Amino acid sequence: MRMMKRISFVLVLILLSCLHSKAQGVDYEQEVSTILKKARIPAISLVYIEKGEISESLSIGKKWADGEDVVNSKTIFAAASL
Numbered sequence: 490m491r492m493m494k495r496i497s498f499v500l501v502l503i504l505l506s507c508l509h510s511k512a513q514g515v516d517y518e519q520e521v522s523t524i525l526k527k528a529r530i531p532a533i534s535l536v537y538i539e540k541g542e543i544s545e546s547l548s549i550g551k552k553w554a555d556g557e558d559v560v561n562s563k564t565i566f567a568a569a570s571l
Contacts, residue, residue, distance in 0.1 A: 499528040503535070521549055532560040 503521050525533060532550025536543055552558045 499524060499530060500533075503533065518547060518549060521547065525550055529554075532564070532566075534560060534562065534564060534566070 503524050521533065521535075525531070530550070531554040532548070532552060534548040535546065537545040546562055548560045548562050548564060550560055552560055552564065
């Protein structure tokens with residue numbers, strides 16, 4: 490339960506960061522990467538839907554914390570996928 494609260498909190502931070510960065514014209518990939526590292530979350534995949542269509546997508550991180558394979562839009566996450 491504690492882990493889910495942490496993950497939920499980090500997701501909210503990431504979403505707010507992306508919205509703020511996009512509005513400011515800043516590279517939000519770097520901000521998301523920094524948040525993931527601080528929270529010790531190896532990877533995340535986000536999709537921004539606007540008017541029923543995928544407007545932007547972001548897949549960042551590694552499949553395994555100690556691995557080299559990076560995530561992409563086809564990666565299936567084993568836990569906490571929403």
